[in-house]
Amino acid sequence: xxxxxxxxxxxxxxxxxxxxxxxxxxxxxxxxxxxxxxxxxxxxxxxxxxxxxxxxxxxxxxxxxxxxxxxxxxxxxxxxxxxxxxxxxxxxxxxxxxxxxxxxxxxxxxxxxxxxxxxxxxxxxxxxxxxxxxxxxxxxxxxxxxxxxxxxxxxxxxxxxxxxxxxxxxxxxxxxxxxxxxxxxxxxxxxxxxxxxxxxxxxxxxxxxxxxxxxxxxxxxxxxxxxxxxxxxxxxxxxxxxxxxxxxxxxxxxxxxxxxxxxxxxxxxxxxxxxxxxxxxxxxxxxxxxxxxxxxxxxxxxxxxxxxxxxxxxxxxxxxxxxxxxxxxxxxxxxxxxxxxxxxxxxx
Amino acid sequence: xxxxxxxxxxxxxxxxxxxxxxxxxxxxxxxxxxxxxxxxxxxxxxxxxxxxxxxxxxxxxxxxxxxxxxxxxxxxxxxxxxxxxxxxxxxxxxxxxxxxxxxxxxxxxxxxxxxxxxxxxxxxxxxxxxxxxxxxxxxxxxxxxxxxxxxxxxxxxxxxxxxxxxxxxxxxxxxxxxxxxxxxxxxxxxxxxxxxxxxxxxxxxxxxxxxxxxxxxxxxxxxxxxxxxxxxxxxxxxxxxxxxxxxxxxxxxxxxxxxxxxxxxxxxxxxxxxxxxxxxxxxxxxxxxxxxxxxxxxxxxxxxxxxxxxxxxxxxxxxxxxxxxxxxxxxxxxxxxxxxxxxxxxxxxxxxxxxxxxxxxxxxxxxxxxxxxxxxxxxxxxxxxxxxxxxxxxxxxxxxxxxxxxxxxxxxxxxxxxxxxxxxxxxxxxxxxxxxxxxxxxxxxxxxxxxxxxxxxxxxxxxxxxxxxxxxxxxxxxxxxxxxxxxxxxxxxxxxxxxxxxxxxxxxxxxxxxxxxxxxxxxxxxxxxxxxxxxxxxxxxxxxxxxxxxxxxxxxxxxxxxxxxxxxxxxxxxxxxxxxxxxxxxxxxxxxxxxxxxxxxxxxxxxxxxxxxxxxxxx
Numbered sequence: 001x002x003x004x005x006x007x008x009x010x011x012x013x014x015x016x017x018x019x020x021x022x023x024x025x026x027x028x029x030x031x032x033x034x035x036x037x038x039x040x041x042x043x044x045x046x047x048x049x050x051x052x053x054x055x056x057x058x059x060x061x062x063x064x065x066x067x068x069x070x071x072x073x074x075x076x077x078x079x080x081x082x083x084x085x086x087x088x089x090x091x092x093x094x095x096x097x098x099x100x101x102x103x104x105x106x107x108x109x110x111x112x113x114x115x116x117x118x119x120x121x122x123x124x125x126x127x128x129x130x131x132x133x134x135x136x137x138x139x140x141x142x143x144x145x146x147x148x149x150x151x152x153x154x155x156x157x158x159x160x161x162x163x164x165x166x167x168x169x170x171x172x173x174x175x176x177x178x179x180x181x182x183x184x185x186x187x188x189x190x191x192x193x194x195x196x197x198x199x200x201x202x203x204x205x206x207x208x209x210x211x212x213x214x215x216x217x218x219x220x221x222x223x224x225x226x227x228x229x230x231x232x233x234x235x236x237x238x239x240x241x242x243x244x245x246x247x248x249x250x251x252x253x254x255x256x257x258x259x260x261x262x263x264x265x266x267x268x269x270x271x272x273x274x275x276x277x278x279x280x281x282x283x284x285x286x287x288x289x290x291x292x293x294x295x296x297x298x299x300x301x302x303x304x305x306x307x308x309x310x311x312x313x314x315x316x317x318x319x320x321x322x323x324x325x326x327x328x329x330x331x332x333x334x335x336x337x338x339x340x341x342x343x344x345x346x347x348x
Numbered sequence: 349x350x351x352x353x354x355x356x357x358x359x360x361x362x363x364x365x366x367x368x369x370x371x372x373x374x375x376x377x378x379x380x381x382x383x384x385x386x387x388x389x390x391x392x393x394x395x396x397x398x399x400x401x402x403x404x405x406x407x408x409x410x411x412x413x414x415x416x417x418x419x420x421x422x423x424x425x426x427x428x429x430x431x432x433x434x435x436x437x438x439x440x441x442x443x444x445x446x447x448x449x450x451x452x453x454x455x456x457x458x459x460x461x462x463x464x465x466x467x468x469x470x471x472x473x474x475x476x477x478x479x480x481x482x483x484x485x486x487x488x489x490x491x492x493x494x495x496x497x498x499x500x501x502x503x504x505x506x507x508x509x510x511x512x513x514x515x516x517x518x519x520x521x522x523x524x525x526x527x528x529x530x531x532x533x534x535x536x537x538x539x540x541x542x543x544x545x546x547x548x549x550x551x552x553x554x555x556x557x558x559x560x561x562x563x564x565x566x567x568x569x570x571x572x573x574x575x576x577x578x579x580x581x582x583x584x585x586x587x588x589x590x591x592x593x594x595x596x597x598x599x600x601x602x603x604x605x606x607x608x609x610x611x612x613x614x615x616x617x618x619x620x621x622x623x624x625x626x627x628x629x630x631x632x633x634x635x636x637x638x639x640x641x642x643x644x645x646x647x648x649x650x651x652x653x654x655x656x657x658x659x660x661x662x663x664x665x666x667x668x669x670x671x672x673x674x675x676x677x678x679x680x681x682x683x684x685x686x687x688x689x690x691x692x693x694x695x696x697x698x699x700x701x702x703x704x705x706x707x708x709x710x711x712x713x714x715x716x717x718x719x720x721x722x723x724x725x726x727x728x729x730x731x732x733x734x735x736x737x738x739x740x741x742x743x744x745x746x747x748x749x750x751x752x753x754x755x756x757x758x759x760x761x762x763x764x765x766x767x768x769x770x771x772x773x774x775x776x777x778x779x780x781x782x783x784x785x786x787x788x789x790x791x792x793x794x795x796x797x798x799x800x801x802x803x804x805x806x807x808x809x810x811x812x813x814x815x816x817x818x819x820x821x822x823x824x825x826x827x828x829x830x831x832x833x834x835x836x837x838x839x840x841x842x843x844x845x846x847x848x849x850x851x852x853x854x855x856x857x858x859x860x861x862x863x864x865x866x867x868x869x870x871x872x873x874x875x876x877x878x879x880x881x882x883x884x885x886x887x888x889x890x891x892x893x894x895x896x897x898x899x900x901x902x903x904x905x906x907x908x909x910x911x912x913x914x915x916x917x918x919x920x921x922x923x924x925x926x927x928x929x930x931x932x933x934x935x936x937x938x939x940x941x942x943x944x945x946x947x948x949x950x951x952x953x954x955x956x957x958x959x960x961x962x963x964x965x966x967x
Contacts, residue, residue, distance in 0.1 A: 073806040076816025084643035088650030117639040325629040344585040
């Protein structure tokens with residue numbers, strides 16, 4: 001079944017609704033997942049992905065139900081295992097666009113091992129990580145991204161463990177792409193998903209998503225319009241890191257640390273403000289940017305594409321090895337292969 | 349050959365090479381079996397090695413052995429007792445003493461039978477043979493270490509490399525003892541050490557010196573001549589079960605015209621299948637070593653969803669980890685082959701030893717009503733056929749298939765007639781193009797005969813669909829928690845497996861038509877049970893024998909066949925899993941369970957003795 005990907009892409013234009021399935025969406029009213037689903041539909045339309053060449057893979061959890069709301073191919077799998085399943089798909093057929101919908105419990109707890117290894121291998125997958133810092137489908141237990149001390153049904157006196165910061169795991173696993181967006185910021189979310197899909201390799205987009213039932217307002221410090229501009233910064237490739245209600249604040253280097261300053265105050269000028277380079281191989285600055293504001297350091301939380309570095313992808317390296325071996329070995333049937341063995345003998 | 353040496357003609361003989369796990373016994377054993385097979389003998393081998401890679405030298409638990417039985421015909425097992433033992437140290441002798449016959453030949457390295465060596469093996473006297481009460485052995489003391497050093501003194505090699513060539517001296521002696529042309533071994537060594545010419549030269553030199561040593565000093569023992577076999581015409585190679593399994597997968601992928609993707613994780617004794625398939629990029633095979641057992645099966649399942657033949661290989665503990673994903677394969681009804689090379693359990697158990705104790709796990713080891721097809725390979729070469737059949741069933745019936753092999757047949761080898769492609773059955777995957785229904789296609793519509801759903805793969809327009817672990821509506825394919833629909837789907841998934849019985853060969857029985865007793869086995873014990881059955885008949889008893897390869901579903905005629913026999917002995921290497929399964933499937937059978945679970949293959953003489961006890965007790 002050879003595909004005609006290129007021809008279809010040239011001749012057909014897809015709209016967001018072309019990626020919507022007939023199934024009625026069953027998330028709670030007000031859940032952040034609705035917005036993410038819309039953004040995914042929009043991003044796919046912008047990328048003009050051919051629906052039948054696209055597969056949505058998910059694990060278990062509220063966000064993983066997303067697969068059923070897509071009119072692409074899809075596999076709603078088991079808890080934590082979407083990434084190795086997606087890996088098998090991509091290696092088996094590298095022409096497919098493979099997206100993974102997963103939550104903080106799904107990919108950082110039960111699927112933590114697969115998360116780091118899929119990233120380390122750099123499989124060309126678009127990984128949408130819904131981070132609402134709670135277990136929703138099982139009705140309100142703390143998750144691996146819940147803050148220390150967070151009170152939940154399974155931790156009535158507060159948790160006694162530190163959370164994962166997804167960016168840190170991604171970078172620690174030698175991730176080549178990391179982006180972040182808020183569920184309600186449709187524009188940045190769509191743009192970041194588009195960039196992630198265009199990136200060749202494992203691309204993680206952390207979506208800060210609200211669970212309206214069990215963790216209402218967990219990201220409100222970032223999402224509330226009153227202070228969103230003060231508390232977040234949208235990083236754009238090649239541009240100064242400027243933010244704030246009046247676009248008068250910037251990120252500068254201060255020794256080994258990053259610092260938020262007001263331009264024109266304390267002797268800081270626009271020249272001091274850092275320029276964002278997501279393509280820089282060295283990830284030290286990008287990691288610092290990705291961790292800003294997560295644990296009360298008065299820095300804005302970074303949004304957009306934080307890291308986007310090219311590297312060989314797992315499935316393409318497999319293809320290349322096969323091509324190289326086949327170029328050296330004459331094409332032969334399995335029977336011919338057996339007959340070429342050095343330890344055969346004939347009985348006449 | 350010196351004229352004074354007596355040459356004995358035999359139909360079969362069992363040889364065991366034994367030494368430290370670093371002594372290269374597996375290599376010399378393999379070389380000897382290959383050259384015997386090339387020479388025209390039937391062979392069956394049994395590598396018996398410890399779980400430790402390099403246990404302390406000279407100790408009892410570091411002993412690694414390789415047994416090979418060669419003969420002119422009817423070689424189905426690697427033999428019970430050893431005719432010739434090569435003992436590289438006292439520990440090797442002690443560990444293998446109970447495998448010896450009264451007059452077995454023992455060739456031993458005098459250089460490593462010193463006081464210190466004897467102490468390491470917990471001998472208290474300086475005569476280990478007498479100490480174990482074995483006074484009638486034919487002992488052949490050979491200073492193997494000294495002779496090897498002497499042989500290589502001009503080769504400018506370090507001491508460690510020199511000592512590692514001892515195994516070739518032993519192999520040379522064995523070749524002499526069995527009248528084997530050393531030339532073939534030379535050729536095999538050249539291939540083995542292709543990248544290091546010096547090693548080739550050194551090994552060939554020591555090998556030839558070992559052969560000549562035997563010839564020159566007129567060893568006072570009988571040498572053996574095993575007649576070449578009369579096989580059917582064709583080309584042969586010697587093959588072990590793991591390699592045959594890998595080949596069966598390759599042959600099936602070619603026949604079905606699908607790409608093969610293996611998702612795996614290293615585990616003894618299954619890893620060699622991964623090794624072989626990782627090499628087979630010439631056939632476009634994608635072999636992924638994943639981060640764990642679960643990822644292995646998940647990658648395979650993902651590949652199956654997009655149109656490849658997904659395969660995962662493992663052993664018992666790995667199958668336990670794969671259980672949930674196997675359930676997903678049952679629910680999504682995708683073709684998937686899971687190979688479990690059984691080893692001793694439970695838990696880590698006896699990782700390098702053989703057992704048949706994963707049958708229950710294969711049949712039942714998942715949550716929910718979760719039926720899969722289960723097959724068990726009968727012998728090293730049958731691993732090829734069984735792996736091929738596993739793929740055929742998976743692709744045509746859209747189901748996961750578990751193929752059980754075991755450590756004994758996985759590592760054991762025998763001569764294999766290379767089959768022609770047209771000799772294998774056709775494989776026709778149940779692609780969605782075969783759907784002829786009038787209503788619009790949905791994912792859980794089925795072929796009426798097989799109950800298999802259709803395989804629509806990404807890239808095909810108009811067939812976009814979602815599957816998953818949640819129960820689906822039988823008609824629309826949408827998520828459904830409707831009770832009646834669930835009952836229907838549960839029954840349909842079982843019916844789909846049951847219907848496979850219409851597409852597999854009937855059960856065959858050999859032996860006396862009027863026998864009162866039927867010996868029943870399954871999987872890798874075939875060779876031992878066949879020889880036991882023959883032994884019992886030779887003693888004048890009426891008996892019949894059958895070995896199951898298709899376990900779930902059972903062949904269609906199983907109940908009819910089994911009910912003919914008033915007495916059935918089910919022999920297996922567990923506590924009765926297959927016997928219980930038969931009882932659960934067929935009412936009214938008079939089953940005697942024979943269970944041995946020692947990690948070692950059955951002993952044929954013992955089977956004969958105990959089966960006769962059962963037969964006579966009731967007579």
